[in-house]
Amino acid sequence: NAGVTQTPKFQVLKTGQSMTLQCAQDMNHNSMYWYRQDPGMGLRLIYYSASEGTTDKGEVPNGYNVSRLNKREFSLRLESAAPSQTSVYFCASSEGWGGQPQHFGDGTRLSIL
Amino acid sequence: QKEVEQDPGPLSVPEGAIVSLNCTYSNSAFQYFMWYRQYSRKGPELLMYTYSSGNKEDGRFTAQVDKSSKYISLFIRDSQPSDSATYLCAMRGYGQNFVFGPGTRLSVLP
Numbered sequence: 001n002a003g004v005t006q007t008p009k010f011q012v013l014k015t016g017q018s019m020t021l022q023c024a025q026d027m028n029h030n031s032m033y034w035y036r037q038d039p040g041m042g043l044r045l046i047y048y049s050a051s052e053g054t055t056d057k058g059e060v061p062n063g064y065n066v067s068r069l070n071k072r073e074f075s076l077r078l079e080s081a082a083p084s085q086t087s088v089y090f091c092a093s094s095e096g097w098g099g100q101p102q103h104f105g106d107g108t109r110l111s112i113l
Numbered sequence: 114q115k116e117v118e119q120d121p122g123p124l125s126v127p128e129g130a131i132v133s134l135n136c137t138y139s140n141s142a143f144q145y146f147m148w149y150r151q152y153s154r155k156g157p158e159l160l161m162y163t164y165s166s167g168n169k170e171d172g173r174f175t176a177q178v179d180k181s182s183k184y185i186s187l188f189i190r191d192s193q194p195s196d197s198a199t200y201l202c203a204m205r206g207y208g209q210n211f212v213f214g215p216g217t218r219l220s221v222l223p
Contacts, residue, residue: 004156035213040121040215041215042117042201042212042213042214042215042216043157043201043203043213044213045210045211048210058210059210090156090157092156100145100147100159100162100203100211101159101211102159103159104156104157104158105156106154106155106156107154107155107156
């Protein structure tokens with residue numbers, strides 16, 4: 001019973017490099033979310049996908065892109081990483097949009113030098 | 114002013130104490146309120162979910178919402194060392210995404 005699985009768990013990038021964070025859920029949830037967590041800031045929504053085939057911007061979308069590959073998978077891409085994107089990234093899922101994010105992955109710790 | 118505020122702590126209490134964790138908010142449109150628990154280096158886990166004002170109880174946990182004061186609370190009775198974690202509140206209005214507080218770090222000492 002995996003829930004929400006994120007890969008990788010840790011990553012160090014240089015400024016300007018690109019990478020994709022992967023997320024998969026096995027609960028047949030319709031909605032998926034990407035958050036970043038910074039000290040003193042709380043979780044901030046980057047992008048979300050209310051249902052398969054749709055994606056929408058959250059509070060802090062600049063510098064990121066997402067793909068809802070299928071109902072299970074939702075990836076987050078940094079095209080040209082910047083030090084300001086150093087953070088812990090969490091993926092979450094819920095049965096439907098408007099419901100509370102019910103299940104979170106354990107995060108990807110990303111450092112950009 | 115942040116939309117949702119929490120005292121960051123750390124809050125240290127002895128085992129068995131009653132813990133009160135609080136959030137204040139500024140947006141009167143918020144109707145849905147949640148509490149999450151987050152252990153170190155783990156993702157948040159949903160603890161409590163309430164709609165509008167009132168109380169909700171689940172085992173040792175009680176969530177209270179006072180919309181007139183824009184204030185929500187989470188009470189933990191008979192606190193245990195295993196309750197040591199960061200507690201996040203989150204809230205939203207109709208048709209909105211959830212907004213999270215920065216979290217309060219709780220330490221329950223044996």
